[in-house]
Amino acid sequence: MIELIVAERCTDCGACIEVCPANVLDPGRDGLPVLARVEDCQTCFLCELYCRADAIYVAPDCDRRVAVSTEDVLASGRLGQYRKHSGWDEWAEQFPNEQWLMENVFRRAGEAAAQAKVTSADVIRTK
Amino acid sequence: MVSSSLEELSLMADVLIVGGGMAGAWAATSAAQAGAKVVLADKGYCGTSGVTAAAGPGHWWVPPDPPAARDTAVASRIAAGLGLGETEWMYRILDQTWRTLPTLARYYKFGVDDEGRVNYRAVRGPEYMRALRQQVLDHGVTILDHSPVLELLARSDGSIGGAGGQRRQVGGRAYRIAAGAVVLAAGGTSFLSHLLGSQTNTGDGYLMAAEAGAEMSGMEFTAAYTIAPAHSTMTRSMAYAFATYYDVDGYELDLPFGPEQTVRLARALQRGPVYCSLDRLPDDIKARLHTISPNVPLVFDRWGIDPYRDRFEVTLHNDGTIRGIGGVRVDDVNGATSVPGLFVAGDNASREKVAGAISGGGNVNSAWALSSGVFAGAAAARVARSTKSRSTELSPLGQAGLRPRGRPKDVDKAAARDGVRAEMHPFDKNLFRTGAGLAASSQTLEGFWNEVANHGQASSIALRETAALLATARWSVATAAVRNESRGLHRREDHPVQDARLAGRLLSGGLDRVWVALDRRSAGVQPGQLKAVS
Numbered sequence: 001m002i003e004l005i006v007a008e009r010c011t012d013c014g015a016c017i018e019v020c021p022a023n024v025l026d027p028g029r030d031g032l033p034v035l036a037r038v039e040d041c042q043t044c045f046l047c048e049l050y051c052r053a054d055a056i057y058v059a060p061d062c063d064r065r066v067a068v069s070t071e072d073v074l075a076s077g078r079l080g081q082y083r084k085h086s087g088w089d090e091w092a093e094q095f096p097n098e099q100w101l102m103e104n105v106f107r108r109a110g111e112a113a114a115q116a117k118v119t120s121a122d123v124i125r126t127k
Numbered sequence: 128m129v130s131s132s133l134e135e136l137s138l139m140a141d142v143l144i145v146g147g148g149m150a151g152a153w154a155a156t157s158a159a160q161a162g163a164k165v166v167l168a169d170k171g172y173c174g175t176s177g178v179t180a181a182a183g184p185g186h187w188w189v190p191p192d193p194p195a196a197r198d199t200a201v202a203s204r205i206a207a208g209l210g211l212g213e214t215e216w217m218y219r220i221l222d223q224t225w226r227t228l229p230t231l232a233r234y235y236k237f238g239v240d241d242e243g244r245v246n247y248r249a250v251r252g253p254e255y256m257r258a259l260r261q262q263v264l265d266h267g268v269t270i271l272d273h274s275p276v277l278e279l280l281a282r283s284d285g286s287i288g289g290a291g292g293q294r295r296q297v298g299g300r301a302y303r304i305a306a307g308a309v310v311l312a313a314g315g316t317s318f319l320s321h322l323l324g325s326q327t328n329t330g331d332g333y334l335m336a337a338e339a340g341a342e343m344s345g346m347e348f349t350a351a352y353t354i355a356p357a358h359s360t361m362t363r364s365m366a367y368a369f370a371t372y373y374d375v376d377g378y379e380l381d382l383p384f385g386p387e388q389t390v391r392l393a394r395a396l397q398r399g400p401v402y403c404s405l406d407r408l409p410d411d412i413k414a415r416l417h418t419i420s421p422n423v424p425l426v427f428d429r430w431g432i433d434p435y436r437d438r439f440e441v442t443l444h445n446d447g448t449i450r451g452i453g454g455v456r457v458d459d460v461n462g463a464t465s466v467p468g469l470f471v472a473g474d475n476a477s478r479e480k481v482a483g484a485i486s487g488g489g490n491v492n493s494a495w496a497l498s499s500g501v502f503a504g505a506a507a508a509r510v511a512r513s514t515k516s517r518s519t520e521l522s523p524l525g526q527a528g529l530r531p532r533g534r535p536k537d538v539d540k541a542a543a544r545d546g547v548r549a550e551m552h553p554f555d556k557n558l559f560r561t562g563a564g565l566a567a568s569s570q571t572l573e574g575f576w577n578e579v580a581n582h583g584q585a586s587s588i589a590l591r592e593t594a595a596l597l598a599t600a601r602w603s604v605a606t607a608a609v610r611n612e613s614r615g616l617h618r619r620e621d622h623p624v625q626d627a628r629l630a631g632r633l634l635s636g637g638l639d640r641v642w643v644a645l646d647r648r649s650a651g652v653q654p655g656q657l658k659a660v661s
C-alpha cells in the first residue's frame with residue numbers, strides 16, 4: 001500500500017490524485033496530496049509511475065501496513081525505480097520496453113518442462 | 128445517492144461506454160470512428176484502471192498467412208474448450224485483433240525483438256492503457272474519470288437509454304447521461320482478492336445488466352487462481368514458469384510447469400506454507416526481468432529478497448471472472464445482449480464462446496476485450512443512429528444497494544464484503560467444490576443479499592459494489608451447484624469426471640430469486656438434454 005509522499009520532492013502537480021484508480025488521495029490544504037484512504041489502495045504502483053518528481057513510495061505489502069521513514073526511503077534509492085525501469089520520460093533511451101520477451105520465456109519453460117519429463121528420474125522430496 | 132448539494136450533471140450522448148479499461152477504450156474509439164458522439168465513464172481513471180493497466184497483456188495473435196495457422200489455432204482451442212467454444216467467434220476475434228492492434232502504433236511504441244521484427248501481440252499494461260486513453264481523447268470522446276456508474280436508465284419500452292452515477296472527486300455530484308445506446312465494459316471481478324489491478328472491478332456491470340433483464344453465462348467458471356509472493360498483489364506469472372517449490376521443511380514439491388500446476392499448488396497450500404525460488408530462471412532473463420516486467424522484481428527488491436537465491440513464501444489470489452470466463456451472455460458476436468440498446472464487451476461479457484471452459488488469460492481474453500470492444504462500439508453507434516430519441520424521460524433501474532425493498536437501515540458493508548471473500552476465495556469452497564459446500568455457500572450469501580437488498584439505502588458507492596459482488600457470487604455458486612460434473616475450470620470433488628450430457632453452456636440470472644438454465648444454443652447441446660437443470 002502507499003505509505004509515503006516525500007514532502008520535499010513533491011511539486012504538487014496533482015497527477016497522483018488524478019490517476020490513482022482507487023481514489024486513495026485527496027488534495028491537501030498545504031498543497032501536498034493527503035493519503036486519505038490508504039485502506040482502499042490496491043498496491044498497483046501506478047501513482048509512482050506517473051510521479052515525475054519521484055516522490056511516492058508504495059510498499060509491496062497489500063494486506064498489512066508497514067512503517068516507512070522518509071530517511072530510509074530516500075537512502076534506499078528506490079524512489080522512482082519503477083518509472084526508471086519502465087523507461088518513462090527521461091529514461092526512454094536507457095530502459096527499452098522488452099515486454100515482447102514474455103512469450104519467449106513461457107516457450108522455453110514449456111520446452112524445459114517437456115525435457116524434464118523425458119529425462120528425469122524422480123527428484124521429489126530431496127532438499 | 129450520496130447526498131450532495133450540487134445540482135445533478137446532465138449529459139447527452141449517442142453512445143455511453145461504462146468502464147474505461149481495455150474493452151471500454153476500444154469500444155469508445157470504435158463508436159467514435161463510426162461517427163457517434165461518445166461519453167466514457169470510469170469508476171477510476173481511464174488509463175490506470177482495470178486489470179490490463181498494471182499487467183502486460185499478450186494477445187491471441189495468429190497472422191492470416193498461412194491460412195492453416197488459424198485453422199490449427201482455432202481447432203486446438205475448440206478442443207481445449209471442452210464443448211463450450213464456438214469456431215466462428217474465434218475466427219472473428221483473431222482477425223479483428225490482427226487488423227486493429229497495429230493501428231495503435233501512433234500511440235504505443237511496439238517492441239522490436241532481437242531479430243528486428245515488430246512484436247504487436249505482447250504489450251505492457253501501463254503504456255497500453257496510456258496510449259488507449261490518448262487515442263480515445265483524440266477521437267473527441269468525453270471522458271468522465273472517477274465517475275462510477277451506479278445504474279442504468281430505461282425508456283418506457285424497456286430499452287436502455289442511459290445511465291446515472293456519481294462524480295466522486297467532485298463532491299459526490301450525481302450525474303445522468305441520456306444515450307442512444309450503452310456499452311457495458313465494467314470488467315469482471317476477483318471478489319476483492321488481491322489480484323493485481325482488480326479493486327475497482329466489483330461486478331457492477333453484471334448487476335446492472337441483470338437489473339435491465341439480461342442473463343449471465345458461464346458463471347460457474349470462477350475457480351481461476353494466480354500465484355503471487357505472499358502479502359503482495361503481483362499476480363504476474365511469467366517468472367514462475369521456471370520456479371521450484373518447497374514445503375515448510377525445505378523439501379522440494381513436485382509442481383511441474385503445466386496446466387495442472389495451480390491445482391497442485393493449491394493442494395500444497397492447503398497442507399501448509401509453500402516457498403519458492405526462481406533460481407532456474409535463465410540468466411539472460413534474470414538480467415532483463417526489470418525491462419520485461421518492471422513491477423515484478425520491484426516487489427522483491429523492496430523486501431530485500433533475492434528471488435534467485437532466497438526462498439520466498441507464495442500464495443494464490445482468486446481471479447474470479449477475470450481469468451475465469453463468466454459474464455453477461457452475448458447474443459451475437461456484435462456484443463448485443465438480450466436487452467435492446469444494451470451491449471457488452473470485455474470481461475463484462477461471457478467469454479465461453481472464445482475461450483471455452485478454460486481460462487482465457489494469457490491470450491484469448493485480451494483479443495476478446497479488444498475485438499468485442501470494437502464490435503460493440505460500432506454496433507452501439509449503429510443503434511444510436513436509428514434511435515432518434517434521446518429521451519430524458521428515463522426510469523432508473525437500480526435496486527439492491529440503492530433502493531431498499533423494505534425499511535432502510537444501516538447495513539454492515541464490511542461484513543458482507545468479507546462474507547463474499549469467505550465464500551469465493553478459499554480453495555475448499557471455490558476450487559475443490561462439493562454439492563454440500565456450495566449449498567452452504569449459497570445459504571450464507573443469501574443472508575447477506577437479503578440484508579443489502581431489503582435495507583441498504585443509497586448511502587455510498589461501496590454499498591452498491593457490495594450488492595454487485597453478492598449478486599455475482601450468488602450466480603456463480605448456483606451455477607456451480609447445477610453443473611454436476613468437472614469441466615475445465617469447474618471442478619467438483621463429488622463429480623470428478625466430465626458428463627457428456629452437460630456439454631453445454633449454463634445461463635443464470637435473477638435478483639431476488641436466482642435461476643440457472645441450459646443455453647439451448649450451445650454447440651454441443653442435443654435436444655432433450657439436461658433434465659438436471661432447473
Ligand SMILES: Cc1cc2nc3c(=O)[nH]c(=O)nc-3n(C[C@H](O)[C@H](O)[C@H](O)COP(=O)(O)OP(=O)(O)OC[C@H]3O[C@@H](n4cnc5c(N)ncnc54)[C@H](O)[C@@H]3O)c2cc1C
Nearest residue numbers: 146148149150170176177178185276314473474489490493
Ligand atoms: C495480472 C493479470 C494479467 C493478465 N494478463 C493477460 C494476458 O497476458 N493475456 C490476456 O489475454 N489476458 C490477460 N489478463 C486478462 C485481461 O487483462 C482482461 O481480460 C482484460 O483486461 C479485460 O478488459 P476489460 O476492459 O474488460 O476489463 P478491465 O481492464 O478490468 O477494465 C474494467 C474497467 O471498468 C471500470 N469500472 C468498473 N466498475 C465500473 C462502474 N460501476 N462504473 C464505471 N466504470 C467501472 C474499472 O474501473 C476498469 O477501468 C490478465 C489479467 C490479470 C489480472
Ligand code: SF4
Nearest residue numbers: 010011013014016051
Ligand atoms: S504526482 Fe508526485 S509530485 Fe505530483 S502531486 Fe503527486 S506526489 Fe506530488
Ligand code: SF4
Nearest residue numbers: 020041042044045047
Ligand atoms: S498504488 Fe495504486 S491504488 Fe495505491 S495509491 Fe498508488 S495508484 Fe492508488
